Amino acid sequence: MKRNILIGGAWPYANSSLHLGHIAGLISGDFLARYYRLKGDNVLYVSGSDCHGTPITERAKKEKCSPKDIASKYDEEFNRMFEGYQFSYDLYSRTFEDYHKEKVKELFRKLYDNGYIYEKIEPQAYCEHCNKFLSDREIILECPECGAETKGDQCDSCLHVPTGKELMDGNCIDCGSKVVERENKVLYLALSKFQKQIEDHTEKVKSEWRINAQNETTKYLKQGLLDRAVTRDLTWGVDIPIDGYDDKKMYVWIDAVLGYVTNTMKLCEERKDCTWEDFWKEGHNNKIYMCHGKDNIMFHSIILNALLLGQEENYHLVDTIVSAEYLNFNDQKFSKSKGIGMTALEALDLYNSDSLRYHLLSNGPEKKDTNFTIEDFENTHNGEILNKFGNLVNRTLRFKGLEEVPAGNLDEKIKDSIEKTYEEVGELIEKLEFREAVKRVMELVELGNKFYDEKEPWIAKKENIEEFNNIIYTCTVIIANLSNLFEPVMPTACKKIRKYLNLPEGSWNFITVEKELKLENIEPLFSRIEKK
Numbered sequence: 001m002k003r004n005i006l007i008g009g010a011w012p013y014a015n016s017s018l019h020l021g022h023i024a025g026l027i028s029g030d031f032l033a034r035y036y037r038l039k040g041d042n043v044l045y046v047s048g049s050d051c052h053g054t055p056i057t058e059r060a061k062k063e064k065c066s067p068k069d070i071a072s073k074y075d076e077e078f079n080r081m082f083e084g085y086q087f088s089y090d091l092y093s094r095t096f097e098d099y100h101k102e103k104v105k106e107l108f109r110k111l112y113d114n115g116y117i118y119e120k121i122e123p124q125a126y127c128e129h130c131n132k133f134l135s136d137r138e139i140i141l142e143c144p145e146c147g148a149e150t151k152g153d154q155c156d157s158c159l160h161v162p163t164g165k166e167l168m169d170g171n172c173i174d175c176g177s178k179v180v181e182r183e184n185k186v187l188y189l190a191l192s193k194f195q196k197q198i199e200d201h202t203e204k205v206k207s208e209w210r211i212n213a214q215n216e217t218t219k220y221l222k223q224g225l226l227d228r229a230v231t232r233d234l235t236w237g238v239d240i241p242i243d244g245y246d247d248k249k250m251y252v253w254i255d256a257v258l259g260y261v262t263n264t265m266k267l268c269e270e271r272k273d274c275t276w277e278d279f280w281k282e283g284h285n286n287k288i289y290m291c292h293g294k295d296n297i298m299f300h301s302i303i304l305n306a307l308l309l310g311q312e313e314n315y316h317l318v319d320t321i322v323s324a325e326y327l328n329f330n331d332q333k334f335s336k337s338k339g340i341g342m343t344a345l346e347a348l349d350l351y352n353s354d355s356l357r358y359h360l361l362s363n364g365p366e367k368k369d370t371n372f373t374i375e376d377f378e379n380t381h382n383g384e385i386l387n388k389f390g391n392l393v394n395r396t397l398r399f400k401g402l403e404e405v406p407a408g409n410l411d412e413k414i415k416d417s418i419e420k421t422y423e424e425v426g427e428l429i430e431k432l433e434f435r436e437a438v439k440r441v442m443e444l445v446e447l448g449n450k451f452y453d454e455k456e457p458w459i460a461k462k463e464n465i466e467e468f469n470n471i472i473y474t475c476t477v478i479i480a481n482l483s484n485l486f487e488p489v490m491p492t493a494c495k496k497i498r499k500y501l502n503l504p505e506g507s508w509n510f511i512t513v514e515k516e517l518k519l520e521n522i523e524p525l526f527s528r529i530e531k532k
Contacts, residue, residue, distance in 0.1 A: 003287055005036045006279040008260040008300075009047035009087075010292030011095070014074035015055040017343040019334040020372055021327040022293075023085060024360045028322045028434060029291035030087045031361060034488035035429050037088075038508040044279055046263035048093035048100075049075040052237040053252035054137035058173075060236075067236040071096060077345070084348045085357065086491045091263045095238075095255055103262040104255055105241040107311065108230075112242055116190045116310040117230060122164070123181040125152075127172040133184055133233040134172060136162070141170030159216070159295060164229075187231045187245065189254075194306040195225045201305060201317050209301070210432060211367065212294045213321035217301040225302065230254055257304040260290075282314050291322040322432055325365035329372050341372075354490035355381045355526070361489055362438040378529045388445045389482070389493075390526040392452070396475040397500060397522045399457065405501070407515040408466075408473030417447055418481045419510050425485060426508060441485045448478040473515070476501065480513045493525045 009029035012018055026047075033045035051071035060067045075094050082092060093100060111117045125134045136152035143150045145160035152167045154160070162170075170179055199221050206214045230251045231240055237249030265276040278284045290300040301321050308315035328334070329341035347356055359380045363370055421444045428437035452475055460468035483497040487506045494506065500522055501513050 001285060003036075003041045003285050004274075004278045005033075005041045005043045005287050005289070006260070006264065007033050007036075007043065007045045007289045007291065009045070009089070010290075010296050010300075011048050011050040011256045011259055012078060013053070013055050014049040014051045014071040014078065014094075015059045016074065017077060017345070018081060019341050019343050020329070020347055020356075020360070021334050021341070023344050023356070024327040024364055024370075024372075025293035025324040026087075026291060027085070027357060027360055027364075028324065028432075029289070030085075030089075031434060031488045032289055032291065032322070032429070033088055034491065035426075035508070038484060038487060038506050039426075040507070042274065042278070044090050044264055044267060044274075045088060046091050046093075046260055046267070047089055048091075048095060048259055048263065049078055050252060050256045050259075051075065051094050051096040052249070052255055054135045054232075054234070057234065057236050058137070061174075068096060081344045081348070084345065085353050088491075091267050093259070093263055093266070095252075095259055099266050100259060100262045101238050103265055104238055104250070104258050107258055107261065107307070108238075108250060108254065109241045110313075111189070111307065111310040112187075114310055114312050116193060117187050117242075118190060120186050120188050121183055122186055123168075124164070124184040124186070125167050125170065125179040126182040126184075127175065127177055128180055129175045129177040130172060133182070134179060135232050135234065136167060138173050139167050139170035139179060140173050141167065144169075154295065156295075184233070185244070186229045187240065187242065187248075188227045189230045189306070189310075191225045191227050191302075191306055194309050195221070197309055198225070198302055198305055202301065205317075205319050208319060208432075209321040210323045212325060213297045213301055213323040216294070216297040216323075217321075220298055220302055225306075228303075253299055253303060254307065257299055258307060260304070261308075280308075280315055282316050284316070286316055287320070288316060288318045289320045289322055290318050292324070294323050294325055297321065297323050320432070325367065326369045327360075327365050327372055328369060331371055351377070351381070351529070352492070352526070354492050355385050357491075358385055358438065358489050361434050362442075364435055366432070366435055375531075378531055381526070381529050384442060385490075386526045386528055388442065388449060389486070390524060392445055392448045392475065393479050393497065394524050395452065396472060396479060397519055398524075399472060401461075402472065402519060404519055405476055405513055405515055405517040406469035406472045408469030408471070410477055410512070411451070411470065411474040414447070414451060414474050414478065415510070417444065418478065421481075421485060422508060422510065429488075438489055441482070441489070444478065444485065445482065448475055448482075451475065451478075473513070476513050477511075480511055484508060484511065496523075496525060 007029050009026050036043045056067045059070045139152035143155040144166050146158040148157040152162050231248040234249040238255050268274050268276045305317045332340045334341035359377050425437045425440050455471045457471040483494040484506045487494045
């Protein structure tokens with residue numbers, strides 16, 4: 001029976017270019033979406049640009065333009081980037097779109113009506129020089145946990161989220177003045193009310209999460225969930241649909257994570273072959289994945305689930321957290337200001353997307369921070385992708401004098417190995433072992449090359465044409481199945497193979513190849529990267 005699979009990719013802030021580390025954290029979503037489509041499931045893969053909040057307004061001030069101008073500029077860049085990396089989103093949208101804002105306001109109002117959002121008068125950080133209340137990101141302070149200098153929303157070093165009291169020790173990021181306390185009217189999400197439900201759900205599903213998500217979520221649950229402010233003193237964002245709050249906007253973390261729901265609603269309205277409830281309500285044979293970096297864990301394992309529970313409408317909660325560690329560049333953190341690393345688009349200008357995808361998946365930061373170097377990448381491309389995969393395709397389908405797929409017989413041991421590969425790789429993918437999954441597919445490539453070398457088709461063609469036909473046909477069947485198995489990793493190359501061999505759209509099943517099929521216009525899949 002087909003499952004309804006919802007895959008959410010984190011919404012990147014539309015205030016600066018994304019680098020390869022961001023791709024390493026997000027590519028798991030596309031990998032899963034392509035895999036489950038091959039399996040025949042109903043898949044919706046959604047994300048979008050996070051266009052509200054302080055980072056956008058800060059950038060707009062510096063560039064003397066509107067926040068929407070900044071968000072639109074980077075949203076356009078993100079779209080080009082995701083298209084270049086072959087991300088197969090069913091919908092990639094923007095949080096400033098009217099549909100999203102109206103649906104989020106409806107969901108927010110439901111939380112308020114159900115008693116999960118309440119008013120509170122509290123002291124808040126205020127800058128007397130700038131004459132305004134400050135958001136957490138507009139405050140700079142020394143982290144009370146690790147001592148690092150950090151903005152007030154979250155410490156980059158230890159991920160500590162400063163409390164309201166701790167923010168009072170900070171300074172205004174714009175003018176440097178010491179903040180002072182002033183009373184402000186704020187709406188709060190009663191997150192503490194969901195402690196038991198989120199604990200129970202986490203215990204039930206956490207075995208399917210990456211270990212960093214288990215640890216980070218458990219840490220917050222042990223500390224006890226604290227109610228969180230949901231309104232901000234900003235002019236750019238989603239309006240608060242509550243009387244008396246016309247001068248405030250919604251906190252961006254509510255706005256963005258509910259985008260997974262609003263995107264699903266919009267998609268299903270347009271398609272008319274499904275309903276959004278198929279993916280977000282209990283009882284629809286559904287499963288929800290959230291894919292992001294480790295700095296976004298609690299927003300998906302705790303906040304999103306609380307917002308869903310607060311609707312009191314039988315929502316299906318997040319099943320699986322796919323949270324990547326960090327990717328570094330030459331053993332340093334990516335930093336545009338320091339000239340460390342390259343943006344995702346800069347990498348595409350130099351290299352093909354299939355090779356970048358393969359390298360980031362086969363060497364990805366699944367369980368610990370990993371390192372990207374140009375030398376390692378070029379070795380992966382030339383040593384594995386070109387010399388193994390590309391070579392198997394090239395020497396089989398472009399064998400001298402070969403004009404059609406031979407009418408040979410398939411080696412039964414090879415067939416068994418191919419079928420076993422589908423089974424084992426599928427299990428690894430569903431266990432979130434993506435590096436091992438890619439490695440396992442490459443082992444089938446190596447088996448194909450070993451079979452080719454041991455059978456010596458160049459000799460068989462002269463001495464035993466029947467044996468030659470069997471060798472080439474068997475290798476061609478391996479290649480055909482690699483176009484399925486490598487589809488979640490290298491979609492462009494796999495599309496070429498399907499064209500060469502007149503194959504249908506990919507599937508997660510063993511396939512054969514039409515015998516005596518004309519082999520025309522076969523070009524090498526990859527070219528060598530000459531090391532500089």
